[in-house]
Amino acid sequence: MVHVDLIAGARPNFMKISPIIDAIKAASGEGKAITFRLIHTGQHYDKNMSGSFFEQLGIPEPDVNLGAGGGTQAEQTAAIMIGYEKLLMESGKPDLCLVVGDVTSTMACAITAQKLHVKVAHVEAGIRSGDWSMPEEINRMVTDSITNYFFTTSEVANQNLRDAGIGEERIFYVGNTMIDTLLKHRPRFQQPEVWSELGLEDGKYLVMTLHRPANVDQEEKLKDLIQKIVDHTLDLPLVFPVHPRTKKMLEQIGISHERLHMIDPLGYLEFNYLVERSKAVVTDSGGITEETTVLGIPCMTLRDNTERPETITQGTNELLGTDPKAIPPAMEKLFSGNWKTGNVPHLWDGQTAKRIVEILLEKL
Incomplete structure (x- = not known):
């Protein structure tokens, strides 16, 4: 045994x-x-x-x-x-x-x-x-x-x-194995309450997640980052499940916008329901870049490096860095319909x- x-x-x-x-x-x-x-x-x-x-x-x-x-x-x-x-x-x-x-x-x-x-x-x-x-x-x-x-x-x-x-x-x-979990539970993704509360529609909103110190620990940087995202996402809602670390900082800088919907963290099935139906995802998480690659959703990663390069070379992910100036051209590429399609990596x-x-x- x-x-x-x-x-x-x-x-x-x-x-x-x-x-x-x-x-x-x-x-x-x-x-x-x-x-x-x-x-x-x-x-x-x-x-x-x-x-x-x-x-x-x-x-x-x-x-x-x-x-x-x-x-x-x-x-x-x-x-x-x-x-x-x-x-x-x-x-x-x-x-x-x-x-x-x-x-x-x-x-x-x-x-x-x-x-x-x-x-x-x-x-x-x-x-x-x-x-x-x-x-x-x-x-x-x-x-x-x-x-x-x-x-x-x-x-x-x-x-x-x-x-x-x-x-x-x-x-x-x-x-x-993260993709084993995703594919097993994909048929069971659950619509979160926020879907009907915000009147969300397929492909007509973006999902955001931010938690890394490089993005959330400096007030001005975080404010500039979110402002750039808000300014360049047309009239689409931004759904932002907020990490406790980020929430604390956001409360300090008092940022708000009518299209920016800061919500509590979601369960696995609810979060991926939102991701699968979104126009795109803006994140600094590594795991989410793998999931968006398999789900075929455009992904913008606000990091200077990644340990998952296959999500960029093969998948739907692009590494934008942590400078807010990178947001406008990336959004322009997305909304002009020029984002890459991507493929699912081998195995x-x-x-x-x-x-x-x-x-x-x-x-x-």
């Missing part, structure tokens, strides 16, 4: 883990000898991580919650490592610790597992932004430096790993988790 620890510490982690849980259950149902333990490190406390979140995505309640939320980067890393080490020493070690993405939990549990001689698999391995000012980039690099099995989303990620000296026999190009087909589990059964 192969025993796998599945590690998740933040909302996107659970979206990436969910299809792997389904695939393990399916394999087990077919008589394959594999089982899992779902571990929530407690890294992020988020009201959207309530029971309804797990219910919406069909994720079982975690078997263990390490309760390691809050504190500085170092305090959180230490709390997760202490909690996971204690679990491994008291409850027995699995055959594999599987981590996903690039949050603190990913790095902390990978380190803890390796020090107790438990093999590590990293899902979404090899992605790089080249920006060491982002904690996520450090987490990716450290995790990949001590990983045994690398599950990748793109050929770019494969090459990043080869350049770091990783042998081909440990790199597995499997696709994107982003909803079968990634199944491929991962087949490889684990073969290797372990």
Whole structure:
């Protein structure tokens, strides 16, 4: 019997883990000898991580919650490592610790597992932004430096790993589990209340999300950014589910406009209902650029770099940078009908988790 620890510490982690849980259950149902333990490190406390979140995505309640939320980067890393080490020493070690993405939990549990001689698999391995000012980039690099099995989303990620000296026999190009989740739940996207409240229509509004410090921590910059977006989106409504960090800053600068609709964060099914029917998305999130690429929705990313270049080279995403001056020409391109169509990257087909589990059964 192969025993796998599945590690998740933040909302996107659970979206990436969910299809792997389904695939393990399916394999087990077919008589394959594999089982899992779902571990929530407690890294992020988020009201959207309530029971309804797990219910919406069909994720079982975690078997263990390490309760390691809050504190500085170092305090959180230490709390997760202490909690996971204690679990491994008291409850027995699995055959594999599987981590996903690039949050603190990913790095902390990978380190803890390796020090107790438990093999590590990293899902979404090899992605790089080249920006060491982002904690996520450090987490990716450290995790990949001590990983045994690398599950990748793109050929770019494969090459990043080869350049770091990783042998081909440990790199597995499997696709994107985030897209497994998207495609599974696409028929179940739910119309949010804001749809009827604002009288929204297909293709006649934009969706915005902003949370990165480079965009939201400077009052004048944030004000200028939002003003440029408002000024260059014709008469279309702008639906802006506001991250708590951004909300605080917006309240301080007192920005408002009749077409700018700042709403509370939405559930997964409601948010993607809005994205799929929008004219375009303006964001600084990495995961959303993957979803818009698959949904075929134009996406403008307000960042200077990205760890997901395939969303630009193949998908519907464009990297605008963080200078508000980049907004007007991008909007002109959108409204003149000249935005690229884009394609879905290879293996982003909803079968990634199944491929991962087949490889684990073969290797372990």
